[in-house]
Amino acid sequence: MPDGLAIDVHGMTKRFDGLTAVNRVDLQVRTGDICGFLGPNGSGKTTFIRMLCGLLRPDGGSGTCLGHDVMTGSEAIKGLVGYMTQRFSFWDDLTIHENLDFVARMYSIGNRRRVVRESIERLGLEGQGNKLAGELSGGWKQRLALAACMIHDPKLLLLDEPTAGVDPKARREFWEEIHRLAEQGLTFLIATHYMDEAERCHRLAFILNGKLLSQGTVAEVIEQAHLTTWSVSGPDLTGLAGKLRVRPGVEQAVAFGNTLHISGDDADALLGAIAPFRAAPYEWRGIDSSLEDVFIHFMGGRAGRQMEGPRMDGPSS
Amino acid sequence: MKFSPSRLWAIVVKEFVQMRRDRLTLGMMAGIPVLQLLLFGYAINANPKHLPTAVLMADNGPQGRTLLYALENSSYFDFVRRVKTEPEGRRLLARGDVQFVVNIPENFTRDFLRGDRPAILVEADATDPVATVNALAALNAAVNGALKNDLKGPLAFLSGTAPPVELQIHALYNPEDITAYNIVPGLMGTILTMTMIAITGLAITRERESGTMENLLSMPTRPLEVMIGKIVPYILVGYMQMALILLTARLLFRVPMAGSIALLMAVTFVFIVANLAMGITFSTLATTQRQAMQMSMFFFLPNILLSGFMFPFRGMPVWAQDIGEFLPLTHFLRIIRGILLKGNGFTDVVRELWQIALFAIVAIALSVKSFRRTLD
Numbered sequence: 001m002p003d004g005l006a007i008d009v010h011g012m013t014k015r016f017d018g019l020t021a022v023n024r025v026d027l028q029v030r031t032g033d034i035c036g037f038l039g040p041n042g043s044g045k046t047t048f049i050r051m052l053c054g055l056l057r058p059d060g061g062s063g064t065c066l067g068h069d070v071m072t073g074s075e076a077i078k079g080l081v082g083y084m085t086q087r088f089s090f091w092d093d094l095t096i097h098e099n100l101d102f103v104a105r106m107y108s109i110g111n112r113r114r115v116v117r118e119s120i121e122r123l124g125l126e127g128q129g130n131k132l133a134g135e136l137s138g139g140w141k142q143r144l145a146l147a148a149c150m151i152h153d154p155k156l157l158l159l160d161e162p163t164a165g166v167d168p169k170a171r172r173e174f175w176e177e178i179h180r181l182a183e184q185g186l187t188f189l190i191a192t193h194y195m196d197e198a199e200r201c202h203r204l205a206f207i208l209n210g211k212l213l214s215q216g217t218v219a220e221v222i223e224q225a226h227l228t229t230w231s232v233s234g235p236d237l238t239g240l241a242g243k244l245r246v247r248p249g250v251e252q253a254v255a256f257g258n259t260l261h262i263s264g265d266d267a268d269a270l271l272g273a274i275a276p277f278r279a280a281p282y283e284w285r286g287i288d289s290s291l292e293d294v295f296i297h298f299m300g301g302r303a304g305r306q307m308e309g310p311r312m313d314g315p316s317s
Numbered sequence: 318m319k320f321s322p323s324r325l326w327a328i329v330v331k332e333f334v335q336m337r338r339d340r341l342t343l344g345m346m347a348g349i350p351v352l353q354l355l356l357f358g359y360a361i362n363a364n365p366k367h368l369p370t371a372v373l374m375a376d377n378g379p380q381g382r383t384l385l386y387a388l389e390n391s392s393y394f395d396f397v398r399r400v401k402t403e404p405e406g407r408r409l410l411a412r413g414d415v416q417f418v419v420n421i422p423e424n425f426t427r428d429f430l431r432g433d434r435p436a437i438l439v440e441a442d443a444t445d446p447v448a449t450v451n452a453l454a455a456l457n458a459a460v461n462g463a464l465k466n467d468l469k470g471p472l473a474f475l476s477g478t479a480p481p482v483e484l485q486i487h488a489l490y491n492p493e494d495i496t497a498y499n500i501v502p503g504l505m506g507t508i509l510t511m512t513m514i515a516i517t518g519l520a521i522t523r524e525r526e527s528g529t530m531e532n533l534l535s536m537p538t539r540p541l542e543v544m545i546g547k548i549v550p551y552i553l554v555g556y557m558q559m560a561l562i563l564l565t566a567r568l569l570f571r572v573p574m575a576g577s578i579a580l581l582m583a584v585t586f587v588f589i590v591a592n593l594a595m596g597i598t599f600s601t602l603a604t605t606q607r608q609a610m611q612m613s614m615f616f617f618l619p620n621i622l623l624s625g626f627m628f629p630f631r632g633m634p635v636w637a638q639d640i641g642e643f644l645p646l647t648h649f650l651r652i653i654r655g656i657l658l659k660g661n662g663f664t665d666v667v668r669e670l671w672q673i674a675l676f677a678i679v680a681i682a683l684s685v686k687s688f689r690r691t692l693d
Contacts, residue, residue: 053535055692078537089532106536 009063036201092134365632378426387463517596575660594680
């Protein structure tokens with residue numbers, strides 16, 4: 001890849017009926033990186049990913065994906081990219097083996113039989129290849145989907161909320177697999193809402209209302225938010241949270257077990273806000289802001305405190 | 318739990334809201350009855366008149382002319398061609414260019430004047446008994462009435478008991494007027510149209526509804542590959558249906574098979590492809606499987622009513638015939654009835670065949686054009 005960038009795009013824009021779903025997004029992902037793509041529902045993650053793999057025509061933008069032009073080279077890109085859709089999109093009425101075999105044929109893989117057999121072995125599904133995909137549980141469907149979108153040995157994997165509805169153990173195994181593959185040089189762009197998953201990524205990109213707000217490592221993204229957070233413990237934290245939320249400088253007051261996390265991006269204002277309560281029975285402690293605090297901060301800070309209306313993510317989602 | 322009117326009302330309201338959202342269904346609810354009313358009310362006529370007739374005049378005497386004039390006056394016969402030989406007339410009948418050939422033999426005038434009761438031969442294309450039965454019934458009356466005026470003066474002696482001419486009617490291709498001979502071959506085309514369009518109509522919409530389309534489109538594939546790939550299996554299905562119907566037609570209905578079955582099978586290929594392409598086009602235009610089914614229904618209705626399957630094609634007004642000429646089924650029915658009942662060969666069917674082929678090409682082009690390569 002030139003400059004070692006698997007994805008290098010600028011000004012990517014997509015509009016649906018006058019609504020801008022993705023607004024001039026720049027994104028660079030180094031080869032071999034796992035890039036977490038964060039953002040609330042309807043923020044434009046799926047639309048952006050679909051533009052990268054040629055499923056949607058961008059209304060604007062330029063750049064390359066795996067060295068091919070994103071505007072004109074979508075046929076070439078399709079052959080090098082594995083795309084795992086948000087919803088399971090393999091054929092329920094085909095067996096595991098038939099699904100994999102079909103995908104292998106679509107990518108014109110030479111030693112198809114061997115590749116499919118090995119893929120089933122790697123899945124740990126030897127002898128179960130004749131099971132219908134529709135009969136699999138959520139976790140197995142997700143593993144099948146990953147295996148299927150890797151069958152042509154792609155260089156870049158675009159995974160759209162791959163672990164939605166998957167139990168914690170399967171999720172952990174899934175991420176271990178991702179890291180293993182990244183070490184072998186595969187590049188990942190993974191859309192997710194889960195903070196624990198975001199923290200497993202090398203880099204993060206945060207998108208909201210179609211705009212990229214922040215990009216970098218977990219530490220960098222937290223740093224960029226300039227967020228100050230206090231932890232407080234004591235009696236009636238729910239009541240305290242209610243009192244604090246209305247004070248200027250307090251952006252969030254969120255319960256974490258027996259403590260309350262208070263954050264705001266203006267450290268002095270926050271200090272002033274909590275000052276009246278900094279006495280017994282409350283115990284206060286300055287802590288590092290978590291990624292979730294930052295996530296909520298980005299959502300709340302930019303869009304105001306009111307609920308965001310639902311947004312289109314694309315015609316068929 | 319007791320029956321709750323308010324719950325019932327909730328369901329009623331929900332159904333109405335959903336009905337309102339589905340514009341196509343709403344359109345069909347109005348469109349189908351209107352279409353049916355128009356077609357049944359205006360287009361269909363079980364008593365076809367002005368049937369194209371050829372005449373072979375080997376005798377130019379006045380009585381022959383009077384006869385032809387009377388036939389035309391009965392409004393059942395329109396003389397559109399004049400032929401010189403009997404084989405020429407036969408050929409026009411086989412191709413379906415004319416429904417009847419009226420043959421006024423040599424020496425007709427002389428024999429008539431002598432009181433020899435000369436014969437007039439009327440050959441009828443009886444593949445569809447409904448189309449000819451009324452015309453043939455009118456024939457006798459027209460002939461006898463026409464010559465009444467001539468039987469005066471010196472010829473008064475001819476107005477005896479026996480009619481002055483002998484009317485010979487040859488009902489060709491289906492001499493016993495067996496309706497099944499016409500209907501069963503017609504059914505082959507109708508069944509193929511119905512199943513081919515309905516099956517492929519769902520082909521693309523099913524992928525789209527289940528979300529697998531997104532997956533398919535993310536793979537390196539061309540629209541033509543998807544189209545043809547989805548059509549090919551159903552060509553085989555079409556042939557299996559064809560074989561089944563042919564077998565039934567032969568064994569149960571004893572439908573004559575005068576022509577070449579191999580030719581029929583070859584021609585059917587074009588017809589199947591035309592219908593499959595039409596179905597695929599519906600499939601790319603519709604967003605849900607239900608919409609695709611409704612489009613198929615909408616297409617199927619004129620196919621049944623205007624193709625000459627249920628009602629004689631020539632009984633319809635010109636505008637309905639014009640619509641009918643667009644439909645592949647119309648041409649296929651002529652071909653299959655021609656091959657099975659009349660024993661037509663390739664040269665007889667080719668001019669119907671290219672119209673089906675044209676339809677197929679347009680439908681394929683349309684489906685490839687409307688196939689969305691992206692999710693836009």
